[in-house]
Each structure stands twice: as C-alpha cells, then as structure tokens.
Amino acid sequence: MDKELKDLINLFSKSNLTTLKYKDEEISLELGKGSTEVKENELNIPDESIPVKSIEEKRDSNSNIESQSYYKLESPLVGIFFSSPSPDSPSFVEVDKEVKKGDVLCIVEAMKMFNEVKSPMDGIVKKINFKDEDLVQFGDIIFEIEEK
Known part of the structure; x- marks a missing residue:
C-alpha cells in the first residue's frame, strides 16, 4: 500500500x-467509523480558496470584556496546521497583527499538498486556535479576525 x-x-x-x-x-x-451506512455527499469539502464563515458567534471565555463578534475563519479541509512556510521562518501572522485581504495566514498540509489559507478581509488577528503540527478538521475555527 x-x-x-x-x-x-x-x-x-x-x-x-x-x-x-x-x-x-x-x-x-x-x-x-461506527455505522457502515454512508450518505451521499456526507463529507462536503469546499474549495480551499473560499473562506467559510461560522454562523455561531462564541464568547471568548478567556476575557472579562463583553462578547466580541469576530469573523471566525474555518478550516477548509482536514490536515496539519503550520503557522510558517518552514520551521526556520517566522509565522505568517501573530495575535494583534494587522492583515490584508489575501494575506496568507497559515498552511494546511493534506496528503503531501500544502494549501495556503488566506485572509478573506482586512482586519486584525485576535485569536489563533492551533499550534504547529496540530490536526485541524474541516470547519474548525483556525483564526478569529476583527474586521477593519
């Protein structure tokens, strides 16, 4: 195999x-896993270049301020999260750093293919929910971005 x-x-x-x-x-x-019955189109993986916005707005439990409504950037596919292009390179983005629409935020590796996840808007990164080499699932919220 x-x-x-x-x-x-x-x-x-x-x-x-x-x-x-x-x-x-x-x-x-x-x-x-589990049930052997598989429904048609049960696993819908969108085009990785199209960011998906979460419908549910969650309160940041680590903060004492009122609930913020940040854009929730979801993972477009299942894979391994990388914050930089190589181990020796700096991260693409950091918390409280400004990003422009189209800036690369991270890379998700799936099947030896490195897929860039780009910012869908101008804004400020408020939260990064994964570390290098973490497994991300389709739909996991990778970044929270405050829109400018």
Missing part, C-alpha cells in the same frame, strides 16, 4: 471524523 494512503488512513483513524471519501486517478477510497 502506498505510504501516502497509509498516512491518510492513519490520520483518519486518529481524527473525530466518522466518514471520509477520497478519489484520484488510480484509487477510490471510502472510510467509515
């Missing part, structure tokens, strides 16, 4: 996902 395929299966087994569908030119793979 191909190493990349083994890595995908290992990543899936350690995740909270219950189903995963993967297809390329050579392989079509469906993985499931």
Whole structure:
C-alpha cells in the first residue's frame, strides 16, 4: 500500500471524523467509523480558496470584556496546521497583527499538498486556535479576525 494512503488512513483513524471519501486517478477510497451506512455527499469539502464563515458567534471565555463578534475563519479541509512556510521562518501572522485581504495566514498540509489559507478581509488577528503540527478538521475555527 502506498505510504501516502497509509498516512491518510492513519490520520483518519486518529481524527473525530466518522466518514471520509477520497478519489484520484488510480484509487477510490471510502472510510467509515461506527455505522457502515454512508450518505451521499456526507463529507462536503469546499474549495480551499473560499473562506467559510461560522454562523455561531462564541464568547471568548478567556476575557472579562463583553462578547466580541469576530469573523471566525474555518478550516477548509482536514490536515496539519503550520503557522510558517518552514520551521526556520517566522509565522505568517501573530495575535494583534494587522492583515490584508489575501494575506496568507497559515498552511494546511493534506496528503503531501500544502494549501495556503488566506485572509478573506482586512482586519486584525485576535485569536489563533492551533499550534504547529496540530490536526485541524474541516470547519474548525483556525483564526478569529476583527474586521477593519
């Protein structure tokens, strides 16, 4: 079995996902945990260049100020979070730093592919919810950004 395929299966087994569908030119793979019934389009992965806005606004539990409504930038795919382009490089962004629309905020590695996650707006990064090499799931809130 191909190493990349083994890595995908290992990543899936350690995740909270219950189903995963993967297809390329050579392989079509469906993985499931628990129930064996898989519904059509159960795993909807959007185009990674389109940021997804969370509907639910959560209160920052680490703060004594009133609830802030920041833009919640969700992970567009399942993978490994990286805050910089290489271990020796500085992070793309830091908390309380200004970002412009289109700035790269992080990289999510999935199946040896490095996918840039870009800012959907001008703003100030208020919270980074993951550290380097953390596993992010589709829909996890990676960044909270105060819109300018």
